[in-house]
Amino acid sequence: MKRVSESDSMKNEKLLTISVAAYNVQDYLEQNLNSIIKSRYLNLIEVFVVDDGGNDNSLSIAKEYEKQYPDSIFAVHKENGGYGTTVNYSIAHANGKYFRLLDGDDWFNTDGLDLLIEHIMNYSPDWIVTKTDRVQDGVGVIPDPEPQWLKYTNEKVLQIEDIPAEFQVGMWESTFRTDLLKEHAKEFPSRTLYTDILYMCYPLAYAKTVSFLNTVLYCYRLGRDGQSVSRESRIKHYKEQLAVVDLIKQYYVEADVAHKAELIKRRFTAYYKWQILCIMLLPASMKNLNHIRQIERDTKRDFRDFYDAGTESKNVAALRYTGYLAYWPLVWHGIKNW
Structure with a gap:
């Protein structure tokens, strides 16, 4: 993709808001945040690291990053309410043109993050789809079949109605326009797991356009004890x-x-x-x-x-x-x- 210089966009405008749910993830949070701060476009990104009433050092770690990157990293502490309430906070306070989730024990491929930002500089689809790597600790990336939508990556913006219905895309692959979430998302329920699928459905119901990027963005950690999908x-x-x-x-x-x-x-x-x-x-x-x-x-x-x-x-x-x-x-x- 042709790189757009930062001078071509408003330097103080946040193009992407990232919501990091940080409940007792002290062992993983530095890897998570390092994958973001290494971006060439950090000044265009805001990150809400939402400590959901945990009892480890996640909040302290987040505050250290906030001190070093006060224009991009924001440490938030709230009483425990569950995953959905961290999303509620971030949507309500989001200033970025686009919005996406990142679990506190996962991380981004920084090169993929840069490509996402560059795409946002040039195009404005309602929904942006990127690739995900599943990573097993001590093993590495677990091979998966290439996604069905790869053949559409040469097109910059497509109409969703022209995309085959059988394409499987989940939360980890999805970035949405923030205004779709602010306008149409209902409040996510508290103390409830699996609310990430609501994040998929609320904005998608009103999305009309999509871009597919042939780049890995999300790195999903496998095998951690207590994961909701176990x-x-x-x-x-x-x-x-x-x-x-x-x-x-x-x-x-x-x-x-x-x-x-x-x-x-x-x-x-x-x-x-x-x-x-x-x-x-x-x-x-x-x-x-x-x-x-x-x-x-x-x-x-x-x-x-x-x-x-x-x-x-x-x-x-x-x-x-x-x-x-x-x-x-x-x-x-x-x-x-x-």
Whole structure:
């Protein structure tokens, strides 16, 4: 990409706001923040490092960086409220033209961050998609198939309605225009995990244009104890997963997503299978089976697009094909985490 000199943009204008959720991440936060401060465009970036009432040295570390980079790094302390409340704070205070999330135990590829800033200098899509590396401590980058959307990276800005619906893009790959979040995002629920999927859905419901950048930006750490996507965490917090997907269903109706681009529609409805699968992680019982049946009945009645999307999961398809008799062998055998 052609590099744009800093003199070509307003030096005091923040082009990107980064929200770092920093709850007990003292062992990882320096790597996280170092990946940002090394950017050639640090003066165009603001970073809210939100200590969510943790009990380690995360806040002290953040304050040290704030002292060194007072125009870009902002240490924030708040009472513990959960991941969603850190996002609420950062959206409310964001000055950047674009906004994205970064978990406190993850980090950015600095070269990818610079390319993102350069793209923002030149173009103004509603949504920018970049690549993610999954990194295992002591091993390195875990190879993944190249994303389906790579063939679109030669185009600078595209209409979302022209993008195939099957493209899978998550929070780690996504940067949104801040005004979409300020205008359309509802308050993220407190003390609830999995609210990052709300970050995907709220602005995406109103996005019309997208850019795909063939660069790695997000580096996602694998294997850390207590991660919300672990099997143990999904079981412990399954009710929170159910609640978050219920919010997505409601927002789907409110934002009239059924009449928007197929990619957006599918991004919403694809989350439905989580409601069924997270219950299938629990021990086999008639209570849990009946819970699945009740969710299926209610969703079929009230959110038919979500119900129809459930068959994207082979497990959900098997349940329906067998009149839910397949529940018992599937759960006894153990379904894979996702």
